[in-house]
Amino acid sequence: MNEDSPRPKKQDEGLPAYMGTFADLMSLLMCFFVLLLSFAEMDALKYKMVVKSLDNAFGVQREVIADAVPVGTSIIAQEYSPGEPKPTPLKVVRQETIDDTREKIKVTMDEEEVARQQAQEIAEETQKFREALDEEIKEGLIEVESQFSRIVIRIRENGSFPSGDARLNPGFKPILRKIHDVLVGTGGQIAVAGHTDDVPINTPRYRSNWELSTSRATSVVHELLEPGDMKPERFVLEGYADTKPLVPNNSPENRAINRRVEIIVLKSPVEESLTRSIDELINEHDAVDGSVSTIIER
Known part of the structure; x- marks a missing residue:
């Protein structure tokens, strides 16, 4: 070998340095999506539909018969019980007025x-x-x-x-x-x-x-x-x-x-x-007020 020719650079052992940063990024993304999944509420019907579509997409032919539909608010919860839905009350005031x-x-x-x-x-x-x-x-x-x-x-x-x-x-x-x-x-x-x-x-x-x-x-x-x-x-x-x-x-x-x-x-x-006429109007108005009701619809 000619002494005057340049020597090749010595290669570092192991993976390249950027792989460490890339691995950290992937780990963070995985944790992020896991957190999103944990915060999401579980819709049993949609979950079953998604699972069914995945079975068909990946060609899974084995059928597992479930005794009950899974329920809960998070798929990573170890212990859970079904929640009771409470819709927001809607106040509707129905009133009759006179001209x-x-x-x-x-x-x-x-x-x-x-x-x-x-x-x-x-x-x-x-x-x-x-x-x-x-x-x-x-x-x-x-x-x-x-x-x-x-x-x-x-x-x-x-x-x-x-x-x-x-x-x-x-x-x-x-x-x-x-x-x-x-x-x-x-x-x-x-x-x-x-x-x-x-x-x-x-x-x-x-x-x-x-x-x-x-x-x-x-x-x-x-x-x-x-x-x-x-x-x-x-x-x-x-x-x-x-x-x-x-x-x-x-x-x-x-x-x-x-x-x-x-x-x-x-x-x-x-x-x-005139007072008698006004009294009659007040009595009629009171009778109308008696039919006014406030209904709370749930």
């Missing part, structure tokens, strides 16, 4: 209709009182007026009661009978209120204007109830003394105006009819 806007419009229309009918009824009944008491109104003994949801029949003291007394003049009783005849055909509650002027009274019979005003109202109520064809439950008795004057008590003429007994026919106000 509030439509009902509000209906209530508004009902309110307007009730107000119109009530105004017409009050106007007709006021006219009946005026026709029945036409002579007394012209003589200044009686005043009749309508005030929104009520009719006021105002009886002046002149001709009806003696001064400082609550006993009705006999000549005034026929006038009360006319008022009675119209009240019989009129609906609503009846309030009878007595009023006096500011001149104090103190007699053995009446200690103050309070007793005088109340006694005069009582006399009118007794006269209206005497025929027996009106229910006492319709009447309300009130005495105001000099607390509610129509005009200032600064002259004899004004004091005579303030001495009076008022028969007030109270009609059901529109608010009461």
